[in-house]
Amino acid sequence: MSDDATLVIDEANESMQKAISHLETELTKIRAGKANPSMLDGITVEYYGAPTLISQVANVTVLDAKTISIQPWEKSMLAQIDRAILQANIGITPQNDGNQIRLFLPPLTEERRRELFKKASGEGEQSKVAIRNIRRDAIEQIKKLQKDGLSEDESKDAETAVQELTDKHIGLVEKHLAAKEKEMMSV
Secondary structure: OOHHHHHHHHHHHHHHHHHHHHHHHHHHHOOOOOOOHHHHOOOEEEEOOEEEEHHHOEEEEEEEOOEEEEEEOOHHHHHHHHHHHHHHOOOOOEEEOOOOEEEEOOOOOHHHHHHHHHHHHHHHHHHHHHHHHHHHHHHHHHHHHHHOOOOHHHHHHHHHHHHHHHHHHHHHHHHHHHHHHHHHHOO
């Protein structure tokens, strides 16, 4: 296979890996019934004039399966962290005792589990669409290469390789979703 076709396949593979990484990140943000510090990822507070992640202004630890503790390095940050968590609308009300903030995760109802799994499935579907778009773009690039002199056999081989990558990555999306569903549905 030509170097140009190999480059297109490698770029497609790299882009598909990024789509999988993004899915993994988004799935960790979706609550599964167990306390997980990554639930606070993306929540920022104002710290000396700059938006800063909670994990960068406090120790975030899991006390038990249903409790997260947030111990700010400066007590003045307690109210801001409290407010930021409420505004993030993650479905948990922070408990501020003046020294630290605790987040108690209520048990998930069956209905809420299904809602959260729908959200996870939506993320999975977005990843599949992204992977298919990457496949489409790669095949278009291969067809352009064919017009510029790539042999028909090499073109077909490259398209087959891109399709195999697509199938592999869509399988990974399904695997991640199945694992998340198992995690969410176990009581």
